[in-house]
Amino acid sequence: MTPTVTGMAAGAVLAFAGLAFGFWGFLLTALLMGTGALLGRSAEGKLDFRGVRDALTGRRSSS
Incomplete structure (x- = not known):
């Protein structure tokens, strides 16, 4: 789709x-x-929750 x-x-x-x-x-x-x-993207392997968490907590920049 x-x-x-x-x-x-x-x-x-x-x-x-x-x-x-x-x-x-x-x-x-x-x-x-x-x-x-979000759950669908995670199941497909297109979303890394650790990366999202790190970006939100400021451990890693998104750029």
Whole structure:
């Protein structure tokens, strides 16, 4: 799936959640989608949690 199609699908899901469940349903859906995306990238091996932690704590720069 291309990034454009993925973004459109995510936008459609968030729009539906906002219409059906209101603001808090929208936020919960966005949070769960973000969590799922992080876990998916980790499972594919495209995300290193140690590197992210080190960058957030200032041990290593992102540049």
